[in-house]
Amino acid sequence: MTIDGLLALHTYRDGPPARMPLVLLHGFPLDHRMWDDVVHLLPGERTVVAPDLPGLGSSPSGEDVAGALGAPSEPSLDVAADAVAATLRAAGIERAAIAGLSMGGYVAMALVERHRDLVAGLGLLDTKSTADDDAARANRLRIADTVVAEGEVAAVLGMRRALLGETNRVARPDLVDRLEQWIRSQGPVGVAWSQRAMAARPDRTSVLARFTGPALVLVGAEDDVTPPSAARHLAQALPAAEVVVVPRAGHMTSIEEPEPVAAALDRLALRADGS
Numbered sequence: 001m002t003i004d005g006l007l008a009l010h011t012y013r014d015g016p017p018a019r020m021p022l023v024l025l026h027g028f029p030l031d032h033r034m035w036d037d038v039v040h041l042l043p044g045e046r047t048v049v050a051p052d053l054p055g056l057g058s059s060p061s062g063e064d065v066a067g068a069l070g071a072p073s074e075p076s077l078d079v080a081a082d083a084v085a086a087t088l089r090a091a092g093i094e095r096a097a098i099a100g101l102s103m104g105g106y107v108a109m110a111l112v113e114r115h116r117d118l119v120a121g122l123g124l125l126d127t128k129s130t131a132d133d134d135a136a137r138a139n140r141l142r143i144a145d146t147v148v149a150e151g152e153v154a155a156v157l158g159m160r161r162a163l164l165g166e167t168n169r170v171a172r173p174d175l176v177d178r179l180e181q182w183i184r185s186q187g188p189v190g191v192a193w194s195q196r197a198m199a200a201r202p203d204r205t206s207v208l209a210r211f212t213g214p215a216l217v218l219v220g221a222e223d224d225v226t227p228p229s230a231a232r233h234l235a236q237a238l239p240a241a242e243v244v245v246v247p248r249a250g251h252m253t254s255i256e257e258p259e260p261v262a263a264a265l266d267r268l269a270l271r272a273d274g275s
């Protein structure tokens with residue numbers, strides 16, 4: 001595998017060189033499609049791209065990606081971050097406003113630590129900087145073993161409701177269906193690799209304190225997975241963060257309430273322009 005083809009990179013828009021590109025990193029167990037509604041609503045002209053993270057969407061497996069990078073074979077979000085950096089550089093993107101939702105946020109924080117020059121602005125949506133506790137880690141490893149043993153992703157299908165806020169779980173069956181379709185389209189090997197990689201991630205709160213560029217912390221008011229208290233913790237760690245709490249949305253703000261998410265990402269990218 002060549003570095004050029006490392007991760008599948010979905011180019012939503014091409015913009016003028018004077019505008020900072022916007023890179024969107026998706027959550028688990030999903031792929032770049034969770035950004036479709038937001039990108040549709042983004043004003044102005046700028047390059048907008050979204051990779052599929054290793055083993056998800058159309059990207060090759062985490063094991064193959066690690067092999068191509070010459071990285072250790074254990075699942076790791078460091079591998080995901082290095083793969084995003086290599087994929088962006090191969091596409092001619094040397095600097096960007098980078099925003100990630102949940103697992104995408106974990107990868108964005110790894111990018112700040114490992115590829116600081118790439119990150120002109122940092123968006124952390126429905127995510128947290130802390131590591132898993134022992135129980136959460138054990139649960140992830142159990143799910144990883146289950147999806148591989150069963151050869152299907154049934155063990156993570158319950159997330160289609162848990163990812164949404166209390167309001168939309170009831171009011172928006174269309175979103176439950178959409179999430180179900182996206183989750184069912186993922187392969188068990190990629191789902192297991194992502195769970196193991198997330199289980200191994202370190203606490204990156206101290207990395208944020210060193211990020212003085214423009215930052216955004218956004219969270220759904222009804223996010224039960226990474227609640228507003230986790231967002232407050234991120235905002236306290238970041239020197240220059242705008243904080244946005246989105247009413248009537250849970251963990252999947254990008255599909256539950258895409259308008260305020262698009263507006264906040266546009267403000268982040270404008271702050272990153274010229275930096």
Ligand code: MLT
Nearest residue numbers: 027028101102103104225
């Ligand atoms: C996600 O949305 O990416 C996941 O909920 C992240 C996680 O499992 O920690």
